[in-house]
Amino acid sequence: GIQVEQSPPDLILQEGANSTLRCNFSDSVNNLQWFHQNPWGQLINLFYIPSGTKQNGRLSATTVATERYSLLYISSSQTTDSGVYFCAVMRRDDKIIFGKGTRLHILP
Amino acid sequence: NAGVTQTPKFQVLKTGQSMTLQCAQDMNHNSMYWYRQDPGMGLRLIYYSASEGTTDKGEVPNGYNVSRLNKREFSLRLESAAPSQTSVYFCASTLNQRGYTFGSGTRLTVV
Numbered sequence: 001g002i003q004v005e006q007s008p009p010d011l012i013l014q015e016g017a018n019s020t021l022r023c024n025f026s027d028s029v030n031n032l033q034w035f036h037q038n039p040w041g042q043l044i045n046l047f048y049i050p051s052g053t054k055q056n057g058r059l060s061a062t063t064v065a066t067e068r069y070s071l072l073y074i075s076s077s078q079t080t081d082s083g084v085y086f087c088a089v090m091r092r093d094d095k096i097i098f099g100k101g102t103r104l105h106i107l108p
Numbered sequence: 109n110a111g112v113t114q115t116p117k118f119q120v121l122k123t124g125q126s127m128t129l130q131c132a133q134d135m136n137h138n139s140m141y142w143y144r145q146d147p148g149m150g151l152r153l154i155y156y157s158a159s160e161g162t163t164d165k166g167e168v169p170n171g172y173n174v175s176r177l178n179k180r181e182f183s184l185r186l187e188s189a190a191p192s193q194t195s196v197y198f199c200a201s202t203l204n205q206r207g208y209t210f211g212s213g214t215r216l217t218v219v
Contacts, residue, residue, distance in 0.1 A: 041212070043210035045209070095153055098151040100148065100150040
């Protein structure tokens with residue numbers, strides 16, 4: 001089945017720094033999403049981005065479907081950005097598969 | 109508030125006991141999902157329901173059963189709990205596969 005790999009697995013940054021999180025997937029997809037899980041465990045949908053680029057405040061995402069990767073950019077990091085970021089793709093059978101996530105620590 | 113409601117939030121079971129995790133959404137979403145989250149494993153799909161009256165297996169369905177009771181409710185049942193089912197369980201729903209809403213999770217411990 002389709003494989004979803006995220007990198008790096010862990011990232012520690014000072015407040016104010018920028019970061020890039022990567023998601024590689026092994027097969028063509030028609031649905032890719034990014035999620036944030038905060039330190040209290042709540043999961044929030046950040047972007048639906050099967051292709052192209054989207055921006056929402058300090059966060060933006062780009063998916064290059066032909067090369068099977070997606071990037072999540074976080075600019076001017078804040079401590080509230082800490083948590084785990086997940087990439088998820090939809091297989092042809094409509095099942096959503098998650099990567100193992102990138103754990104981000106933003107230090108004050 | 110609109111969203112996905114999961115009950116209970118915490119549960120401790122003895123090996124062999126049964127229980128049902130409840131999930132309800134009030135957003136008129138068609139599709140509903142059950143995931144489990146284990147340390148270092150991300151979220152793994154247990155079962156999903158694309159619409160009322162249909163269910164299908166995900167990546168890790170063994171040991172679980174589901175019921176899509178109506179459009180709002182999707183329950184997950186453990187018939188005979190095992191320690192390997194200790195996990196955090198999340199329910200999610202979506203209208204058109206473009207945005208997902210997750211419940212707050214159920215932390216289950218099987219001893």
